[in-house]
Amino acid sequence: MLTLKHTNLLKTQCLVGLDSEGSDTNELNDGGWVSADSGETIKVTNPFNGETIATVPILSREQVLDAVGVSKKVQPIWANKTADERSALLSKWADLIDAHKEDLARIMTAEQGKPLKESRGEMDYANSYIRWFSAEAKRIYGDTIPAKNSNERIVVLKQPVGVCAAITPWNFPAAMITRKVAPALAAGCTMIVKPASETPLTALALGELALQAGIPKGVLQIVTGKSKVLGEVLTGDERIQKLTFTGSTEVGRTLMAQCADTIKKLSMELGGNAPFIVFEDADLEAAAEGLIAAKYRNAGQTCICANRIYVHRDIKEKFVDIYVKQVAELKVGNGMEEGTDLGPLINQEAVDKAKDLLQSSMEAGATLNAGGRPHEAGDLCCEPPGITDVTQNRDIANTEIFAPITAIMTFDDEADVIQRANDTIFGLAAYFYTNDLARSWRVCEALEYGMVGQNTGAISNAAAPFGGVKQSGFGREGSKYGIEDYVVTKYWCQKIG
Numbered sequence: 001m002l003t004l005k006h007t008n009l010l011k012t013q014c015l016v017g018l019d020s021e022g023s024d025t026n027e028l029n030d031g032g033w034v035s036a037d038s039g040e041t042i043k044v045t046n047p048f049n050g051e052t053i054a055t056v057p058i059l060s061r062e063q064v065l066d067a068v069g070v071s072k073k074v075q076p077i078w079a080n081k082t083a084d085e086r087s088a089l090l091s092k093w094a095d096l097i098d099a100h101k102e103d104l105a106r107i108m109t110a111e112q113g114k115p116l117k118e119s120r121g122e123m124d125y126a127n128s129y130i131r132w133f134s135a136e137a138k139r140i141y142g143d144t145i146p147a148k149n150s151n152e153r154i155v156v157l158k159q160p161v162g163v164c165a166a167i168t169p170w171n172f173p174a175a176m177i178t179r180k181v182a183p184a185l186a187a188g189c190t191m192i193v194k195p196a197s198e199t200p201l202t203a204l205a206l207g208e209l210a211l212q213a214g215i216p217k218g219v220l221q222i223v224t225g226k227s228k229v230l231g232e233v234l235t236g237d238e239r240i241q242k243l244t245f246t247g248s249t250e251v252g253r254t255l256m257a258q259c260a261d262t263i264k265k266l267s268m269e270l271g272g273n274a275p276f277i278v279f280e281d282a283d284l285e286a287a288a289e290g291l292i293a294a295k296y297r298n299a300g301q302t303c304i305c306a307n308r309i310y311v312h313r314d315i316k317e318k319f320v321d322i323y324v325k326q327v328a329e330l331k332v333g334n335g336m337e338e339g340t341d342l343g344p345l346i347n348q349e350a351v352d353k354a355k356d357l358l359q360s361s362m363e364a365g366a367t368l369n370a371g372g373r374p375h376e377a378g379d380l381c382c383e384p385p386g387i388t389d390v391t392q393n394r395d396i397a398n399t400e401i402f403a404p405i406t407a408i409m410t411f412d413d414e415a416d417v418i419q420r421a422n423d424t425i426f427g428l429a430a431y432f433y434t435n436d437l438a439r440s441w442r443v444c445e446a447l448e449y450g451m452v453g454q455n456t457g458a459i460s461n462a463a464a465p466f467g468g469v470k471q472s473g474f475g476r477e478g479s480k481y482g483i484e485d486y487v488v489t490k491y492w493c494q495k496i497g
């Protein structure tokens, strides 16, 4: 089933550079696929049926340290290529990803469970970042500044930050990688990626295509293994100048603390708890459709999923009626079957957490309006539950649900709903539906979030800056701002006479 042609994908190997003894090459052609020194492996399973589909190496600390050495060695050589050369190689990589889109989508669905149509969509989305930053490579501008004295000149250079490391989650096995690798490589940095242990195959396949595109060995390395061991090297090694992390706020905190000793530049794309507000003047059909998009993508396992739904009391019944009918049409099952809308959750722990949240909400007086039972399609599948009369102080309103549970609350006025929407440690994405212009500005400005969607449930786009505030993190991915995370500013003061 894993059909990416001409790859080493099923040989239990990682993509790392090899520093050949004594070589002082400028060719960047050392390295390739390696196995774990110990021979130990991690099983990768299909969450739909529990089958083991591949194994990947558990690299040793020493092997990862070697990878850092290679990254350090090749970084200045990569940075020395012209912007046009780096851009062309990124473009070639994107062409190969397009050419292998179907294979990559099937690999992703096999290891992650999401429906094929979503995996195909994610491959397009992931690739849009490579194309975007392939173009941005040519637009990394510096500055000149009027000097204080006539015999001085002030110049500002933007230079690559150096060796970068990325640690990424399982929910978007391709896009969370390309959003980091593409700007890093465009800027002249090298990158070591540690993908999530649940979904390393998509990452390795992307690495193979990068090699086929001619991106020199050692510029992009992909390492797998025990997260604690790899994390300690990637956060503690002083040769690495930047860590970019996408994942939970809890792990993000730990990694930030581990980076403190070596004062790394950081980007943190962390958890969310998105409010989705439906005002009384909203187009309810459109709002229901937007909520389906924002809630059920990836079976509710996205960082920008609508988590707390606030509906104005006057329209609540009508809205729930429309929404429940739309939810009933969603097809739950095997992501590999065309037509599936919701695949399985990633693992049993995720299912148990969803059950607990649902049960405690029901005990606190919530009403079940739809779904809520296990689904016959598979152990990790469930009928998407919709619940109303949820109270703000319950776990479900304060936790990142990460499952296809729609938790609906009611509100009476704008000030109250804004206060409740902001009453969380998170600040990633927020959504609201209204056609009132003055209210639109008031609400958008008052929401303490990095991203706001109005009258839409789909906001991700390579041209736009993706990222959060508060404990959802910092740094931006995509857009003209995204390159800033991979460059440093050098001020040059020149006395010329």
Ligand code: NAP
Residues within 6 Å of the ligand: 167, 168, 169, 170, 171, 172, 176, 194, 195, 196, 197, 198, 225, 226, 227, 228, 230, 231, 232, 246, 247, 248, 249, 251, 252, 254, 255, 268, 269, 270, 271, 272, 302, 303, 304, 400, 428, 468, 472, 473
């Ligand atoms: P996670 O548990 O934080 O894991 C993310 C990555 O961190 C995985 O590669 C994991 O490795 C690694 N990791 C865990 N503990 C580590 C440690 N002590 N040292 C080094 N690495 C460590 O998150 P997840 O469950 O994969 O993903 C879901 C979370 O990601 C949600 O909170 C979601 O909101 C967030 N997310 C945020 C964004 C955003 O852009 N803001 C986007 C997508 C997802 P192993 O897999 O090997 O354990």
